[in-house]
Amino acid sequence: MKPATKFIHAGAEPDPSTGAIMTPIYQTSTYVQEAPGKNKGYEYARSQNPTRKALEDALAVIENGKYGLAFSSGVAATDAVLKLLAPGDEVVTGNDLYGGTYRLFTKVFEKFGIRFKYVDMTDLAAIASAITPNTKLIWTETPTNPLMNITDIGAVTALAKQHQVLVCVDNTFASPYLQNPLDFGADIVMHSSTKYLGGHSDVIQGALVMNDTALRDQLYFIQKSCGAVPGPMDCFLVLRGIKTLHVRMQRHCENGEKVAGFLRQHPKVGKVYWCGFEDHPGYAVAKKQMRGFGGMMSFTLKDDSVETAMKVLSSTKIFSLAESLGGVESLINHPASMTHASIPREERIKNGLSDSLIRLSVGIEDLEDLVLDLEQAIG
Template identity: 50%
Template sequence: MKKDTLCIHAAAIEHNPTRAISMPIYQSATFVHPGVGQTAGYDYSRLQNPTREHLEKTVAQLEHGLDAMAFSTGMAALTMLMELFTPGDHIIASNDLYGGSHRLFDHISTKNGLSFSSIDTSDLAQIEQNINPRTKAIYVETPTNPMMNVTDIKAVCEIAKTHNLLVIVDNTFLTPYFQQPLSLGADVVLHSGTKYLGGHNDTLAGFLVVNDAELSAKLRFIYKTVGSCLAPFDSWLLLRGIKTLAIRMEKQQENALQIANWLKKQPKIKKVYYVGLPEHPAYEISTQQASGYGSMISFTVDQEKTACQLLEHIRIIQFAESLGGVETLMTYPMMQTHADLPQAEREAKGINECLLRLSVGIENAADLIADLEAAFI
């Protein structure tokens, strides 16, 4: 099946005696054993639940993976993933990441004995230079949040395999509809399902996807132990959201390209960061490893006053943290997603009082541009 058909029909419903088109919500914490030493396939919802299982199989198929695990949030997924590693292990990570990932690595994982080299993973030489005997994994976010840097996933995987390292890719921005890192050689794909997979800003979720049975077994053991699984109703909301993933991603990308080209022409805009613009330094790599460019745009304005004016005067576009929903949202990374980064580190990345991030929704692009234009006045 093609990707857009998979979004609707992936993972045929197995637990559906009524033949309902919508997967039933199995709102049960526990399940009855038919007899001693027997199981109906489900024992306790922390281990597995039919609704969550259907969602996990759907996401695994979309990512061309063997197994997917659904979590209560994206950060829950990343936190559990770190339990693969032991004190003393070293991880190479992209230096431009979602602020929550920085916070976890810098304040929790480091406390637990892991060490990190935060580098520009688009520079393959830097990756090679930072590999040491304790290195266990390379963690890549591409495109990055919020500076839209792009890493060549296949090239990183080739380096990793020569050193027996895991490659972990945060695929939140492009989703499996536009980018499939496992097919490029990655070992683990991470998603904040709250964003595009859910698509409606109405629930939180996270995913890990793998295509190796041994790695799946290790993660499943940790998963049932720490208990950060996604609830049945939230699993159903994600299933419902994924059904429209294809048409949402296409429309959002179409809108984003129009808005990015409009932003480039505005005198108060100093720089536009969108991987779908041919002048983006990684445009060719993006075109090779992904089938689309997504709908995330960051841009810098001429001064802090302009940034505040935009945030306070937009009307259709909403000033809110998060991304990937049907509504267009504008975020102030300095004060929201990346507020916990030390100022010097944040500004070195370009995350300052003049940087804004736009998650483009499915509204009419002309209305969104008119809203921006009015807010500039």
């Protein structure tokens, strides 16, 4: 099945009672049973809900996996993966990491005796040297947030299998339209479904997809027992968003390429971080494992001062200054004070995330309007 058809029909079955083509919103907390223990597969909505099941089936299909699980946020999905571990276990992860993930690792799970090692995930030798007998998980983003670094998923998973280590890939920036980490050997794919999967800035949700049955059962137990599940309305919204993912991503990619090119040619712009440039260090790997380069990018100004960056951030008219990404509308963001504020400044600077870095989530508006907006804001 071709991607466009897959995204529209994934997880969709006509409602058996009415023939409704869209999965209904089953707004219920419990289900009547014919006798104790005798039910139609549903007992209590924390453990399962028909709307959520349809979404989880769709998530599996679009990521070329067997099993999908939906969570109340991307951080909740990440939290579930970390709960596979025990005190004394180690995680190898990237030094260019989403601030919310870093916060969860350092402020929550380190207290429970889990150790995290932060390395350059583009350097296979650095990853290998960080692995010990206690390493149980490699966690990576690709492309990374916000510096757009690329991890070679196939190479990392081959290394991990030598040591019997799980690999989880945060695929939020790429979306299933551009990249399917399970195809390259990853054990788990994580999404902040809030972003491209939902696509309309109207839902908070997370997702995990995997192939291994035993791993699915462990994660389902955590999902059910800890209770970070999405409501049926949120599941409906993401189901609806998935149906147009391919159309939206096509425009995100088209606009992203043009905006990145415009920024690179602008006399006041310093460096542009976008993995579609042929001289990007990860371009060859990105071209191998991705079907396009997306609409996420970051840039600095030649006048590399926070004051100048703040002026640009407050001057756009179409790009809205806001957290998040992946919606139909374009957003502009200051990682140092917004999405990555939880990372200590010395760590951010050491890893290349400057105080003046600006991140863009390029939406699907008219390209000319977006370019003109950036042009007047940068001056």
